[in-house]
Amino acid sequence: MLKPVMMALLKLVRDPLITVKRIGLKKVNATVWDTEYELGNWDYLDSEANGKTPVAMLEKYAPGAHILDLGCGTTKNLPLNPASYAHYHGVDISQEAIERARALNRPDASFEVADIVAYRTTEKYDAVLLREVLYYLPSGEVPDLLERIGKILTPGGVLIVQIWNRVKFGMLLKMVRKCSLVVAEEVAEGHAWTVVARKPNVR
Numbered sequence: 001m002l003k004p005v006m007m008a009l010l011k012l013v014r015d016p017l018i019t020v021k022r023i024g025l026k027k028v029n030a031t032v033w034d035t036e037y038e039l040g041n042w043d044y045l046d047s048e049a050n051g052k053t054p055v056a057m058l059e060k061y062a063p064g065a066h067i068l069d070l071g072c073g074t075t076k077n078l079p080l081n082p083a084s085y086a087h088y089h090g091v092d093i094s095q096e097a098i099e100r101a102r103a104l105n106r107p108d109a110s111f112e113v114a115d116i117v118a119y120r121t122t123e124k125y126d127a128v129l130l131r132e133v134l135y136y137l138p139s140g141e142v143p144d145l146l147e148r149i150g151k152i153l154t155p156g157g158v159l160i161v162q163i164w165n166r167v168k169f170g171m172l173l174k175m176v177r178k179c180s181l182v183v184a185e186e187v188a189e190g191h192a193w194t195v196v197a198r199k200p201n202v203r
């Protein structure tokens with residue numbers, strides 16, 4: 001009994017910011033993310049190498065797609081060819097990240113500041129991206145989010161999930177494999193993992 005409590009406490013002390021983010025308080029969460037972006041803590045993510053696999057999966061499974069990118073960040077690492085998609089919509093809790101994304105003037109793109117846990121839309125999308133974001137959500141919210149994504153995907157549409165460490169975040173991997181979408185491809189690159197899960201093509 002004592003050991004699990006100690007482990008939980010130690011984890012809390014070791015990863016205080018991740019813990020704060022996972023509690024899911026929108027204002028606090030947004031402020032922490034904005035501050036981290038302003039401090040340059042996430043600049044290393046901006047390399048296009050980080051977006052290469054999701055972009056390749058988009059081109060393979062959803063050419064010409066209406067794309068929704070949840071927890072999109074600055075999007076500097078997403079080398080989307082304008083001819084390869086119909087529209088791109090990025091959503092992020094951080095105003096700072098969204099401002100940087102807007103400044104890129106990506107064609108056929110729109111952006112929105114919102115908490116993806118509470119995010120609802122009546123739009124339909126051919127592809128939804130969850131790149132390096134699931135671990136920052138309260139884990140109890142992830143299955144519901146995946147089910148909601150299933151509902152906004154067009155028939156045959158795909159969810160693309162990117163996780164930098166599939167060993168550390170194996171639970172998330174299991175949640176994606178268990179959701180109502182059908183895994184079409186899994187790409188392992190070192191510890192990193194990208195999965196493409198498709199909505200069955202029935203209307």
Ligand SMILES: C[S@@+](CC[C@H](N)C(=O)[O-])C[C@H]1O[C@@H](n2cnc3c(N)ncnc32)[C@H](O)[C@@H]1O
Binds near residue numbers: 045072091
């Ligand atoms: C590690 S960054 C990844 C950014 C981008 N997806 C990428 O792969 O480069 C995580 C992003 O998720 C956003 N985020 C975290 N929690 C969120 C939430 N509840 N709603 C919306 N965005 C969130 C953060 O602001 C941040 O931009």
